[in-house]
Amino acid sequence: MNMSNIPGANMNDKSPDMRENKQTNSKKSTFFRLVKYIAPQKLTITAAFVFAALYVAATLILPVLIGKAIDLAVGVGNVDFKNILTLVFIIIGISLAGTLFQWLMTVLTGKISYKTAHSLRRDCSDKLSKVPLSYIDTNAHGDLISRVVSDVDAVCDGMLGGISQLFTAVITIVGTMVIMIRINYIVGIVVIALTPLSVVAASVIAKLIHGSFAKQGRIRGKLGAYAEEHITNQKLITAFVRESEAVNGFKKIDAELYTVGEKAQFYSSLVNPVTRCINALVYAAAGISGALLFIYTGTVTVGQISSFLSYANQYTKPFNEISGVIAQLQNALASAARVFAVLDANDEIDDGTETVSESKPELIFDDVSFSYVKDKPLLTNISLKIPYGSRVAIVGPTGCGKTTLINLLMRFYDVNEGKITLGGVDIRDMPRDTLHSKFGMVLQDTWLFSGTIRDNITYSKPNATDDEIREALKNSYLDGFIRRLPDGLDTQIGDGGGEISHGQRQLICIARVMLAKPDMLILDEATSNIDTMTEARISAAFEKMMKGRTSFIVAHRLSTIKNCDMILVMRDGNIIETGTHESLIEKQGFYYSMWNKK
């Protein structure tokens, strides 16, 4: 049953990028998908919209009430105190309500946005822990990280702005127009007629800003890259007394940045003054048309003019907000599409249930074929029988597929044809964790996470005792180094956590495996960064560990694998020779020539 669906799954895993393109097809579908994501918070959203509407209503009604109150105070002896007092109470009441509504609206939108961001982020991270390794290997890490971090942030920002600002801005504009026309349609029309002015001004400036900001971004990037390169190599620069050349190069780009940056800043700083100017014109127009109407027709009151002035004062604000929010929303949708593309990746298949009952299982490669890319065959028809306790070396020139064999063994990739069995059980029929727990692995690329050295060493065995840790440290020749660290085992790794060299990092990885004492060992160029003397000492410890265990050793230094039980010689993706050192030398084949070249 497993056999039939795994090759199919493998096909899907091939090129994650291709699948992505298909799914980022339309903004519309992204939007609806995002809506689906927010849907569980239906109630909160409805509430947020209701509060937003109420808040806008309150803000819009206030100038009317203020105007009415002013109208009741015409002149000496002509002041209607009773009604003014009532109005004042209403004004205070409404502004209290408005305040509450506005606060609730913002808090609720925040809740919706952050909750959505939270679940998007969690789902992305979970997804990345479940996707097949091919996905992680073929996608740039920086890109995936920015999807989990910045893109989710952009979606969150877009929602914050989209729900509160866009919605309120639109109803504010509509509401203002309706009220102005209802108070006095002539003055209202005068104000509305000036609307295109603000729209045009906003879009012209936006264009100027966009162009110059894009240029500024490019040069900032250039300057950042230059600074990065030269600061990280500062020691090298001082060694060659090249400081002044480096400084001159920097100044040149910095001067470029000045020219572009100054323009960008100037354009963007024009937004507010221009808005203020247009506002002032709208304000003047409202005042004058109101005044003239008052003089000629008497259809307008002073208080109403006051209301108009209040509206005019705030009139261009929502327009600016909308143009800002729309850009943000487009941004958010593009980001959401990128996030969804990650979520659409297929999971690694892990539906095995069988366990290995034998205590000393034999490992068999049964007619295994595999390739990373469909049309480029790599391993073909490999059959191997590895009895328990064997020491197997994998050798061959760079890029010959040594690491691929390990990828298959650990089931980081699944075979295309044939099968790998452990103690008679197809490794695809057992849970991945079960398979992995049988192996201990040290790779050439040392991976340590930020945390203390202790955290990193006990990663393989979280409940290890201090004695066990001490023994692992001793066997990996780390104890001396750790003693010289001010914080010993509790020294932080990463983030300026002291000078831990490549070799020392590798030793930590070795200690990690030594602590776990797994059934089988995989050493993929495990000592490539370590000096030969330490290597010789560690080998002794490995030797002790490997006794009675199956081990795989990938090495480019042939001298280190001479004593192995079985040497697999690989070339161009295939195993071309197998045997012991002696038999291979005798054979005078590829291994023989490699041995002589060394």
Added chain:
Amino acid sequence: MQKLYTYMKPYKKQLIAGPIFKLAEAVLELAVPLVMAEIIDTGLKNGDTGYVIKMGILLGVLAAVGLACSAICQKSASIASQGTGTNLRDAVFEHIMKISHKEIDKFGAPTLVTRITNDINQVQLLVAMIIRLAIRAPFITLGSIVTATIISPSSAPIFVITALLISIAVFLIMKTSLPYYSKTAKNLDFISKLTRENLTGARVIRAFSGQKRQREKFEQANDEYNKTALTVNRLSSLTSPITSLVVNVAIAGVILIGADKINTGSLSQGELIALVGYMQSMLTALLVVANLVIIFTKSIASWKRVAEVLDAQPSITNDANAIISNIYNLDNSAVEFEHVTFGYDESDKTDNALEDINLMVKTGQTVGIIGATGSGKSTLASLIMRFYDVSRGSIKIFGNDIRKIDTGALRKLVSIVPQSAMLLSGTVRDNLLWGNSSATDEDLWKALDIAQATEFVSNKPDKLDYYISEGAKNLSGGQKQRLTIARALVSKPKILILDDSSSALDYATDSALRKSLAEFMPESSKIIISQRVVSVMNSDVIYVIDEGRIAGYGTHENLLVSCDIYREICESQRISANS
């Protein structure tokens, strides 16, 4: 902060003109409600159309002149702030190039890059805001209060109390939320770090069945971020509602008092409208002030980080009468270490990296240095380059104490091929000219010859003009290494240090390199640092370093007999006495 001013100084003109024009705009803005009050009280009440139109035109003119004034201000601001930023960036970069390894180690390159980019941008923003808003916003606030007082003295208390209440509210909200802002930034950084870890460590995590643990870690970080973000949101979303509430209540108060005044004839209806208008502009201005305070706090923190870099004194400095020339002579040894002890960390908590080292390199000699990972070999090279000063003892170069030699002159005399083969983006020629900017192409090819690099460089499409990308990703490890060797050779150094710099070369290339070095640079002293016995075994003298101390020295044959560690190293590399 005073130091910041030195970088702003060239823009004195803009720094003065900007705020003045901004002030002018603010004055005009404050005049608008007054003109409107006139329109209502004079034009309206008298039915004077001409007056209304005249005042209307005045309003239009005020708006236009206001726009012109603020455009001038904005231009001044962008020139001055961008200029200050540029000056500051140049100065910081120059300073970074000046400080010594110790300071670089202390800061770490990533934060220096952030400081020179993001932090200076933030400081730049500060300068712009000082010009644009620092004068305007407080002025509008004060102006509103003053004008309102002139119109109606009894409204003054309402204005002052309103301004105070808003300031206090905004200040309190900001003060409580600011720490959360930096916390969210930190939380988010942590999330991206975890994600990176989970991706780069995918194989190891899965091999140790650590997915669940990693997921829990992420979940925790994600929850933490969410919690902080929601707190910030709850706090910061208070600002706008609370301030508008205060203003609206104040307007209600103004109306009540105003109605009373109108009744007694000490206030006109138009003036009441003006008072309401001033209340609204005061609110806008105060909110700007609040924003300014946030920008100020952030910028000052940024400036402090920048100033910290500028204040970092290089630990290695040149003596006023440092020796610049005539250092090279044949009378003395090229390099001499006398009881040198050195520790990276000055506190006594850790062992010293080097302890009581005595070492001598005679002119023209080849000296090998061998030892395990972390034994202190590279530190020794750094000391010869005077990247660090010794803690105790002394180092002499051609008989002169290294601390009395100009570092530039020293580093022209001594060339190093560092352990990590780094080249900068640029052509092969650009990189090679580092050793000597006036070298001819012939010199370069000669150096490439010795470094065994001629063949691959001449196979590149543009040969010496072949462009090396950032991080030299378009070259193999061995090619990079050979180019770094050639780069060091171009300067024809009197002392050449090869710090484990043939690790990526195969045995044949490595030995060809050593042969041509001996042949073409007989007068130069060579120090070869390596883990490989074959690289050092033919040296005149070999020093064996173990845990920061010299464990033995002598020729290969001597050491095989006298030094256990050396013998052990040889055995681990399958090298016997007669090989």
